[in-house]
Amino acid sequence: MISGINHITIAVSDLERSLQFYRDVLNFSAHVRWNEGAYLSVGNLWFCLSCDEPCPKSDYTHIAFDVSSTEFEVYASRIVSLGVEVWKKNKSEGQSLYILDPDGHKLELHVGSLESRLEELKRKPYDGLVWL
Incomplete structure (x- = not known):
């Protein structure tokens, strides 16, 4: 049975630009980054940036x-x-x-x-x- 949202992942075209936006503009906490993504959090929400072609x-x-x-x-x-x-x-x-x-x-x-x-x-x- 589902008990809540585990995490949200969004596709981003430029990891550095998105990391800067979510960390520095929206004040998310940044935890780790790698070549193709990053993990952040806001409150209790785990938020992932994943390099891909956004639609x-x-x-x-x-x-x-x-x-x-x-x-x-x-x-x-x-x-x-x-x-x-x-x-x-x-x-x-x-x-x-x-x-x-x-x-x-x-x-x-x-x-x-x-x-x-x-x-x-x-x-x-x-x-x-x-x-x-």
Whole structure:
């Protein structure tokens, strides 16, 4: 039985550039690197960069990372000031910054949780919402 996410691996075209982005811009902890990849972590999440040919998607698929409400404004402002590309404006509950990594992977920096989203849906349900 699945108990959670073990790790996330993303394809990167330039290991040094991606390592710099995730370590120095997003403040992930870097642990090891080798010719074809690197292991980082953020919170309890194991995050792997793997050299390959990325295939950025044009759909809404993205990875969202937790940011505390007390740190969001300063953190988001710093990232935007570094010239990181924003791919979407936030329209949902909770503060969010939607950004692209150097290979065009869609990321979200988000304040909130499943519980806060469900509470918001009680107040403003999506079209066709069904509680399961």
